[in-house]
Amino acid sequence: GQQVMQIPQYQHVQEGEDFTTYCNSSTTLSNIQWYKQRPGGHPVFLIQLVKSGEVKKQKRLTFQFGEAKKNSSLHITATQTTDVGTYFCAGIETGGFKTIFGAGTRLFVKA
Amino acid sequence: DSGVTQTPKHLITATGQRVTLRCSPRSGDLSVYWYQQSLDQGLQFLIQYYNGEERAKGNILERFSAQQFPDLHSELNLSSLELGDSALYFCASSRGQGGSYEQYFGPGTRLTVT
Numbered sequence: 001g002q003q004v005m006q007i008p009q010y011q012h013v014q015e016g017e018d019f020t021t022y023c024n025s026s027t028t029l030s031n032i033q034w035y036k037q038r039p040g041g042h043p044v045f046l047i048q049l050v051k052s053g054e055v056k057k058q059k060r061l062t063f064q065f066g067e068a069k070k071n072s073s074l075h076i077t078a079t080q081t082t083d084v085g086t087y088f089c090a091g092i093e094t095g096g097f098k099t100i101f102g103a104g105t106r107l108f109v110k111a
Numbered sequence: 112d113s114g115v116t117q118t119p120k121h122l123i124t125a126t127g128q129r130v131t132l133r134c135s136p137r138s139g140d141l142s143v144y145w146y147q148q149s150l151d152q153g154l155q156f157l158i159q160y161y162n163g164e165e166r167a168k169g170n171i172l173e174r175f176s177a178q179q180f181p182d183l184h185s186e187l188n189l190s191s192l193e194l195g196d197s198a199l200y201f202c203a204s205s206r207g208q209g210g211s212y213e214q215y216f217g218p219g220t221r222l223t224v225t
Contacts, residue, residue, distance in 0.1 A: 006153075030210060030211070031210065031211055033213060033214075035214075042113070042201060042216040042217060042218055042219055043154065043201070043203075043214075043216045044113075044216070045213040045214065045215070048211070048213060088153065088154065090214075092209075092210025092211070093210075096167075096210065097159065097166050097167040097208060097209060098156060098159070098167045098169065098210070099144070099156060099210050099214070100156065101153055101154040101155075101156065102153065104153050104154075
């Protein structure tokens with residue numbers, strides 16, 4: 001079945017450093033979504049990517065969808081303490097209904 | 112506040128027991144999803160309903176069952192509970208049934224099995 005792998009599992013950064021998390025699917029995706037879960041909170045939708053090679057930006061966050069629609073990345077420039085939390089990618093297989101979440105990357109930011 | 116409500120917030124019960132978790136989706140959302148999140152783990156998709164019908168199934172144990180009612184609220188029933196069932200259970204809702212709709216998550220129900 002469809003699998004979505006996400007790396008790294010954890011990332012410790014100093015405030016101001018950049019951060020990137022990567023998501024890889026075993027199958028082609030129709031679209032990919034990114035969610036953020038703050039410690040003690042629930043996942044919150046960040047963005048959706050649909051087109052091959054798509055790049056979207058939200059302030060310091062840059063999201064990319066690979067040309068083959070099997071991988072994606074989230075890059076945060078100059079991290080802040082408010083960026084702490086777990087970032088999940090969620091892939092939807094082409095023609096499918098199931099949303100498969102990656103295991104998440106937990107980001108720790110040291111002030 | 113996502114608009115998705117879940118009750119109860121916390122639940123402590125013993126092994127072998129049965130519990131019911133309840134979820135009310137956002138107004139206008141027809142899809143409801145259930146996820147299990149164990150300590151420091153990812154989100155395991157359990158099951159999805161759309162307008163009362165089961166749409167997709169994940170790794171949901173046979174001891175678990177769910178349904179979506181005509182008023183669109185959903186219940187997740189967990190029976191013959193085991194210690195390993197202790198986890199945070201999230202409900203999410205979305206407008207449509209396909210994967211292109213963003214999901215809004217509720218605050219979760221923390222289940223502790225002792």
